[in-house]
Amino acid sequence: MPVYNHQNIEKKWQKYWQKKNIFKAEDESSKPKFYCLDMFPYPSSYGLHVGHLRGYTISDIIAKKRLMEGYNVLHPMGWDAFGLPAENFALKTGVHPAITTQKAIKNIKKQLISSGLGYDWSREICSCSKDYYQWTQWMFLELYKAGLAYRKKAEVNFCPSCKTVLANEQVIDGKCERCQNIVSKKQLEQWFFKITDYAERLIDDLDKIDWPDKIKIMQRNWIGKSEGTEIIFQIPNSEFQIPVFTTRVDTLFGCTYIVIAPESSIIKQLKPKISNYKEVLDYTEKAKTKSETERLAEDKEKTGVEIKGIKAINPINNEEVPIFVADYVLTEYGTGAIMAVPAHDERDFLFAKKYNLSVKEVIQPVNSQTKFPEKAFEDDGVLINSGVFTGLSSLEAREKITQYLSEKKLGKKAVYYKLRDWLISRQRYWGAPIPMIFCPKCGWQAVAENDLPVLLPKIKDFKPGGEGESPLIKSKKFLQTKCPKCGGLAKRETDTMDTFVCSSWYYLAYAFWHKQKNQKGSILKEHKNLIKFWLPVDLYVGGAEHACLHLLYARFFVKALKDLGYIDFDEAFSKLFNQGTIYHEGAKMSKSRGNVVSPDEIFKKYGADTLRVYELFIGPADQACQWQDKGIIGSYRFLQKVWQLLDRFETQSKKMKTIETSLPIKKLLHKTIKQVTEDIESFKFNTAISSLMVLTNEMEKAEQLAVSDYELLIKLVAPFAPHLSEEIWQRLGHKASIFFENWPKYDKELVKEEKFIFIIQINGKIRDKVEIEKGISREKVEEIVFSREKTQKWIKDKEIKKIIFVPDKLINLVI
Structure with missing residues (x-):
């Protein structure tokens, strides 16, 4: 049989899919909906490289599988076309960004179509189009x-x-x-x-959505909720007060100075009382020139200047404490002032040593030794030297001291966030x-x-x-x-x-953009039924680098629009998957590094299906992996084998088509159906492809193979290699697209594993037996063995020096 001609066949099916609207979503359907979305790309003038296509391939495999499972699938694409990348390229080339952007879109769209990605292009959006940014405005x-x-x-x-x-x-x-x-x-x-109005909801509602833990942690840290106490430090003989926020009010008796930010307005307000005003002013002006990163750097020695002539009153003991100005305190965090407790904060401890300030120990550990006075003790403990609060635990003291300050109107419970309001102005x-x-x-x-x-x-x-x-x-x-x-x-x-701002609502637009006209009024009200039908997004695929930018902003937008009565949901993306980065020659692919691999070269030499398979075979989909130029050959050979199997059915007689597949191959086929189905759902595409390779190899060796079983293989391969699968499906006599076929289901009887008696030895002597499935892994065997009561009886309080494992036979624990 001739070698698979990918160049002719892939173009043929790309035209077919577009002409027949194979991947067009239906707005009215009794089928369950599935909204699968990629983070829309900014149209780079350089086009896409193979690293970009990895995420798009992941979503496409899921979308195509859902289509075969009977879902009404919406899988759209558009362009995040405004912004600095396009403008900077235009400035570099001297060509207007409107021209360079449209040229880039045309190129990237061609690449996406050439990749066999099943998008509904009837809903294509472009954020720099006046029809789109009208609604951004x-x-x-x-x-x-x-x-x-x-x-x-x-x-x-x-x-x-x-x-x-x-x-x-x-x-x-x-x-x-x-x-x-x-x-x-x-x-x-x-x-x-x-966005700060939504800080609490942005934290709480993370529990509603199926997102990677690392993204949730990044958002929680960025929002930065802190619960504690706001304390009033009065300036003696003055109407002025300095509010301080702390999460450790239990250490208040140990406060020996306070620190304010260089930007604090109280410096100018108390100018007449400050005896070293010029020194303070010089320091603050210098501090303002530093970046936030410089000011907060952990390895940088902390500097500051005492504001002489004024003091503050510690409200818990009425003691006067000096006031410093230091650049490591920022106005954006808390109240722009901190109380310093050198005995129980290492940064304050080092600062106090440097400026010869008092250090008072007020917390002692419960069950451990403290290194104080050589080092600050920063953990919770029991209060000492704290008046009537002495003897309380830190937890109790925080509550009692806050209550005391509140009654005296010198403090209150408070919640602060690191999150700042979203600055949206751009001078571009x-x-x-x-x-x-x-x-x-x-x-x-x-x-x-x-x-x-x-x-x-x-x-x-x-x-x-x-x-x-x-x-x-x-x-x-x-x-x-x-x-x-x-x-x-x-x-x-x-x-x-x-x-x-443009990308904070685009996922809503896909629900109705194909029906959008140049109308006035509210598009969200006009198309509320379509929005309700399609949203929220069922699966969102994109990079983790957007955790505290796009993903946070989009969540804010949805919550605000719900509050305004335009939508009835408050999270846009029910499930999020972050694909791993592809590296090449030891670094992340980048045009500036010169290590980019263009998909166009792969399309020409090996075909889009080969690229799709290789992108996901080289490693777990959520982890970074290394592109190997020679590695793609293995994926190419795998698809050639799938293609060559077709020769059996194109050349055999009608009588030969009635043959049956042997039971071992039949069993392997149904086990593969089960594994591929489960692996796709858990984004384990590399192991799914591996199991397909094993099955193909065994089918290749088989003396007999039923056409119906070969068809099941092709259905499994279809989401990964759509062009090849469509061509084979048609040559097997089918007229409709393979993606209108049902996804294969495995026979439970055929996937049952054979069981046998497994021997458990201790120091070479049989001490137990257990019935387990054949082919079970060592890790699973050890889990079973160590959970058994008899085993525990023999190894209790003993050191296991060695474990000898013989697959499908025995395990020997040497103690």
Whole structure:
């Protein structure tokens, strides 16, 4: 039989799927729905590499299996087309981002289709389309009307390279997550979304969703909930107070100084009383130039300056304590001030030693030794030197001391979060314009809904200025407008929205985009039945790097829209799967590193089906793995074997087609059906493919093979290698697509394992016997053996020096 001609056959089936709408979802169906979604890509001018395709292949396999299981599957695709990547490439090449973006989309769409991915292209969206960003702007206005969008002057993260403001989530280790340059601070008027209003729900509702634990932990840590006590430290002979938040109020008797952030307003307010004001001012100005990462670095020696001339009163014992200003305290966290307890906090301990400050021990361990005074004791314990609270446990003391302070109106229970409101203003061109207008008379006014979209003008000079102003300020036609309230001369907001705003609602759009017209009003109300039918997303596949950006923002959007009455669910993605990264030549694939493998080369040489199989065979789907150029040959040979088996049925006579498969092969087939079915559900694609390879090899050796059993193999292979499977299915005489066939079901009788008596020896003597299945693993055998009462009787209090395991026969424990 001739070698499988992948180039001709793959193009044939790609055209067939599109022409016949094989993967088009139905809005009205009695079938159960399954909404499978990939994180939509930004259209890179360089196209996709094989690492990108891994996640798309995972979702596609699941979607195709669901289709064969009788589900009504929605598996859409679109483009996250606004933002810095597209604009930076346009600046580099001198070509307008509208042109480069469309060119990139065309290329990537071709690659996705060539990969055999079964998307419903009738619902394709593009975030830079005016038809789409009209509704991004509408979402902004809805949040604004609800008090969830506001403008304020704030110290913000500013990337001097990208020349724009960044949200906290976009600063990684003090650097811009996009260009890796050091981020500085600027005071600018900016727009924010009040994501902090949802902090508690964002934490609590993580328990509702089937997401990887690592993502849940990352989000919980980023939101950073702390429960404790807010304590008032009074400034003597003054109306001023310094509120301090702590989770360890049980150590309050050990507080010997307090520390405020360099940005604290109390420094200027108490200027006349501060005897070393110039020294304090010099320190604070220097501190403000440092990045947050520099200020919080664990390995950096802590610095500070005592604010002389003023003290604070410790409310628990009325003792005066000095006040320091130090750069390791930030205004964004808690109250912007901390109480320092050197005996029970290592950072405070080192600071106190450096500045010769008092150290008071107030907690002793219950059952262990403390290294104090050489080192701070930071754990809970029993209170000492704490007045009437002496002798209480830390847990009891936290409650009692908080109650005492509350009664004296000097403290209260408090909850603080590290999460800051989402800064959405960007001083860049390539984004959705913020639909707000500033009138000198009326102040900030929202653009009327009927005037949406506020179109992004096509300007020649879209280079950012670098002084905190958007390039849109250069367009007088865009800038100058009329006030929606008084009709007077006014100016448009020239900042554009963070591209993460566009991606915070796109999963809703897929439910109705194929029916969307240029309508006014609320699309969410207009299409509420379709949204209710399809949402939430059943499976969301994408990278873990979006844990505290897109995934958090999308959750906020859904909760806000539910509160506004537009949707009836409060989590967008029921299940999340993060694919592992593919490395090449020892590093993550990157154009800048020169280690990218283009799928186009693989399509040409080996075919898309080979690439799909290899992508998931090289390792567990959720773990990083190494691309090996030679490794793909094995996947290619496997598919050739599947293809060559077809020759038996194309050449044999009608009489030969009545032959039966031998029982051993039949059993292996049904065991493979069971394993592949279960492995796909648990994302163990590599072991599923391995079992298919074993089955194919055995079928190849078999003297007799029934066509019906070969067809079952092809159905199992179909989600992994769709082109090959369709071609074989057609050649076997079937007219409809293989994806309209039912997913194979295994015969329970054929997958039953044979059982035998397994011998358990202790020091070579038979001490027990147990009936187990043949082929059981060593790990499972040991689990069974050590759980048995007889075994425990012989090995109790004994050291097991060696374990001898003979598969399907015996185990010998040497003690």
